[in-house]
Amino acid sequence: MAPAGVERTRYAVVGTGHRAQMYVEALCGPHADVGRIVAWCEPNPQRVAYYDAFVAEHAPVWWTDQGRTIAVVEPAALERMIADHAIDRVIVTAPDAEHADLVVRALRAGADVVLEKPMTTSVDGARAISAAVAETGRELVLTFNYRYSPRNSALRAVITSGEIGDVTAVHLEWVLDTVHGADYFRRWHRDRDRSGGLLVHKASHHFDLANWWVDDEPATVSAQARRRFYGAEHAPTGSSHDPFLIDLADDPRLAALYQGAERHDGYRRDQDPFAPGVTIDDTMAVLVGYRGGAMLSYSLTAYGPWEGYRVSVTGTRGRAELEVVERAAIVLGEGARPVVDPSAVEDATPDAVRHRGDRLVVQTHWGAAREVEIPAGEGAHGGGDAVMLRDLFRGPGTDPLGRAAGLGDGVAATAVGLAANVSARSGETVRVADLVLTARSDDATRPFEGAR
DSSP: OOOOOOOOOOEEEOOGGGGGHHHHHHTTEEEEEETEEEEEEEHHHHHHHHHHHHHHHHSSSGGGGGGGGOOOEEEEHHHHHHHHHOOSSSEEOOOOHHHHHHHHHHHHHTTTEESSSSOSHHHHHHHHHHHHHHHHHOOOEOGGGGGSSSHHHHHHHHHHTTTTOOOOOEEEEEEEEETTHHHHHSSGSSSSHHHTTTTTHHHHHHHHHHHHHTTEEEEEEEEEEEEOOOSSGGGGGGGGGGOOOOOOGGGHHHHHHHHHHEEEEHSSSSOTTTTTTTTOOSSSEEEEEEETSSSEEHHHHHHSSSSEEEEEEEEEEEEEEEEEEEEEEEEETOOOOOOOOOGGOOOTTTEEEEEOEEEEEETTTSSSSSEEEEOOOHHHOOOOOHHHHHHHHHHHOOOTTTTOBBBHHHHHHHHHHHHHHHHHHOOOOOEEHHHHHHHHOOOOTTTTTTTO
């Protein structure tokens, strides 16, 4: 039971797929004293049943005080759910293309919103969300958990200390391997209309990190993007196809959420990444010019033999370099089933060579390089999840690193991906201001004015 007199925030979870579990676990465990889930907004009864069972097993007794159960509501009834169940905050973990509609409706119905990245998949979506925040005055929180990873926070601390001077250039290379990378081509993300492609869905994390490290907003974007590995046109022949297929039965959680759930909505979680229907790219390169003059060069590939990222930040006084290897190799043997996302788990698995350590090196002009110690973290995604969840459910305290993310951060991160998609199709450099992404767009040279 919660302490007497404590009023818990009333939450609804919109979208009860795999991504929702982090939030449900937090509200059933370490943050049960400050929040409670009172409604699921989800059309698939199998996924609702999974989370009902999870709550019954893990939640404290107050979940069922006076016979209370968690309501189940269809997305069409979102507004009525917020009113009938006095919802304070809505957690949106639905597919990306649905974010704008759900966020706008929730805000206008009187609830604050916690939004899983990316903010949206379209320019119109960004405008609609920005307008709804301005209109309602309600809170929108973006969950950019990579900011909270100690290694990324350590790099931010080096930059803000001024040791390497003013940032002039950032190079960020991100590699997804043939287990995790392939997974984006098995599920709904393979459809550009639903995910915005990896430059929006996945890279919004990466662009947010770059924007946060540089502490500036993107002004121009130029990009190229191709599909060079996945899709029907690249399907391998013979047995080499097999390592890219998954069996949902190998993962109890995926099996419970998705195996057999197709009969309710037709969605298949275990599609062949080389089957027809893939419309997203797997090889991308982006150049970003920031308003303050810094530059970012970024690359993303989704079929590497290892998984992780390398970033170098060059300034007027020196340079900082961070290397992160989240899975050094995929070693397949008889019965081997590597975890899909190595960044989302805390412990190694016997069938894959995982994390081999993070390394942050700083070197100033005319001096020797030094290695910066990276503190241990809590939880998955590089040790950032636990800290982010504390901020999310208990409110951020004083944070000199400014890790909590709001509307302006979501707009800025999504802006790079949206502009990159336009540039990759047109071959032209895109001015972010020309996209007019926010509600206050009267000054085209300040596209994010009023959004922070």
